[in-house]
Amino acid sequence: MTYFLQNVVNALQWGSFYALIALGYSMVYSILMLFNFAHGDIFMVGSYIGFGVAAALVALSAAGVVVLPSWLIFTLTILVTMILTAMLGMAVERVGYRPLRDAPRASAAITGLMIGIILETGNLAILGARRVRFPDLIESVTYEIGGVYVTNKKIMIVVVSLLFMVAMQYFVSKTKWGMAMRAMAYDYLVVPLMGVSINSIARLTFAIGSALAAVAGILYGIAYPVLDPYMGVLFGWKAFVAAILGGRGSIMGATLAGFLLGFIEIFVAMVFPSTLRDLIAYSIILLILVFRPHGFFGEPYSAKLRL
Amino acid sequence: MRKGAVLILLAVAVCMVFTPSAWGKNDAIKIGINAPITGDNPKVGEGSKYAAEMWLEDIKAAGGISVGGKKYDVEVIIEDNEYKAESAVRANTKMITEDEVMVIVGPQSSSQAIPAGDVANNYETPMISPWSTNPDTTNDRPFVFRGCFLDPFQGPVIANFVSDQFGFTKAAVLYDVAADYPKGLAEEFKKAWEKKNGKGSVVAYESFTTKDADFSSQLTNIKRSGAEFFFAPQYYSEVALIVQQAKELGWDKPIVGSDAWASADLLKLCGKGCVGLYFSTHYAAKGAKGATKAFIDRYNSKYGYVPDDVGALTWDSLRIVQAAIESLPKLTGKIKKDRKAVRDAMASIREFDGITGKMTFTENGDPIKCAVIVKITEEGEFEFHQSVCP
Structure with a gap:
């Protein structure tokens, strides 16, 4: 039993990352009907920006310039990184997607792949190939509860991810901006007639999606502190799968699918050799999609709107 | 026709110019x-x-x-x-x-x-x-x-070292199944350990795939198996993740490594978690x-x-x-x-x-x-522990 519960804890942490990144994917995909393949790399850049900000704050604090408690360093790192990464997301939208808004969707998807490669190799060129270690922002404390080991980091990661998901759900369903976004997803041709600028909604969508990727990047750095320029590639693909699995336009769906993916991966690895993990995990997802082609919460008509 | 001939000549000339061996005898x-x-x-x-x-x-x-x-x-x-x-x-x-x-x-x-x-x-x-x-x-x-x-030498070196140093009989292995080096060495170690301690003495033989970052389910399996230590023949960037995650899952027993650990970057990435661990390698810089x-x-x-x-x-x-x-x-x-x-x-x-x-x-x-076993010191140096010769 403890063995099972321990793996539930493992899966919750792993799933949080998929869920957070899938959320950003899902936003862009639902609202702009765009496959933003650069999203995984924005996550990677977010992690590196977080590393830079955190290292700078820790150094300032250690030098005695401004002495900050560690919780403040952590909060500041998240805030500053979110803002910087959101700006990167907006820049990507401006440079890579806006000029292609009327181009075939395939062109926009390819642009995403290219921006991704530019971000990876740009990072490689600027910082070099050496791995960096994410600073220890939070002192790790391990608790044992009936044989199950949980760290304060794990709890925090899961709680922070869930908080952001609830906040997003609220934002999209309850605010005016959220309403404009939902309208965009519904029919992007009519939206400008209502006096809403497509450009500003697209910019906002990218900013939010990238800020969420930045949060995922920092949490990732705390849980798996070795960063490398290609770490976003695989994550991007898997989160993309989760976003599709969740269904277009559903924040809950992307979150659930992200956690589901984490659970499948961890539990398959628990029983089978690791070589079979992705094989089994993605066969299950293929099966789900065969029976629910629009994902868990996707609405069948929405896919016809633009493609 | 003339144009074609000129183009061909030009192409040949370009090839000559860009072929280093045509630059004169070097x-x-x-x-x-x-x-x-x-x-x-x-x-x-x-x-x-x-x-x-x-x-x-x-x-x-x-x-x-x-x-x-x-x-x-x-x-x-x-x-x-x-x-x-x-x-x-x-x-x-x-x-x-x-x-x-x-x-x-x-x-x-x-x-x-x-x-x-x-x-x-x-x-x-x-x-x-x-x-x-x-x-x-x-x-x-x-x-x-x-x-x-070679690994057929290194595998037994590690197995013998652990037996002599700690007196353990139950081992676990965590290795990357998709790369030649960890896979080969894991097999050599398993062979040597089972020869020494009998069949079934490797109680967990867990694998992952290159680029994986989360080893929690494998480590949970290792922990449950009752192994007294585990052997991770991995490269330094993976070692940092493995050691930290093991600690977070409540693993307080030794982790033993191989020569791929011996990087100047190991301690930078691994931090305090790696202090006190042993691995086999080619030479010990400290005390040379x-x-x-x-x-x-x-x-x-x-x-x-x-x-x-x-x-x-x-x-x-x-x-x-x-x-x-x-x-x-x-x-x-x-x-x-x-x-x-x-x-x-x-x-x-x-x-x-x-x-x-x-x-x-x-x-x-x-x-x-000869191979040497080194210990990672508080200062992040690889300290000579013992030398094992064939």
């Missing part, structure tokens, strides 16, 4: 280095590059390599293999066919050295891998050599004497950190190559003939006194040399 000896400058283990590439730079400095100071009384200039060509098997093969092919190198030093890791060795052997170009411990690298390849001990110390001090003052074993082994390999070339009566200038002569000279070296220890070579091109 009788410098070319040495190729095949190393991971970028990719997953850039520190390995850096160590190889720096050792080669230092070696070249010595050669330049001596006015070149002298063969049969004539001094030859030396050129070192470094190709990046991105820590990928296919790029290592490409790098070897390029250096052999385009650059016409005489000898190749590298690739370092078995995952790249095994496929790249095949290319070198097919093109009859001598190659020496300083760091590849998997037997397949040199097996049945007369043109391929290595500068380090003689030529080894001279090499370490020179490297340290030049590049600002203590060289890891890759640097030291690359240095030794280059010196073996140098000794082989110097032992030739003359160079013919025909690259194929000279490569064959260098291979024969390398194969006839029976003993070599390197900075990573004395080695004698077998018929297969493999050295017989």
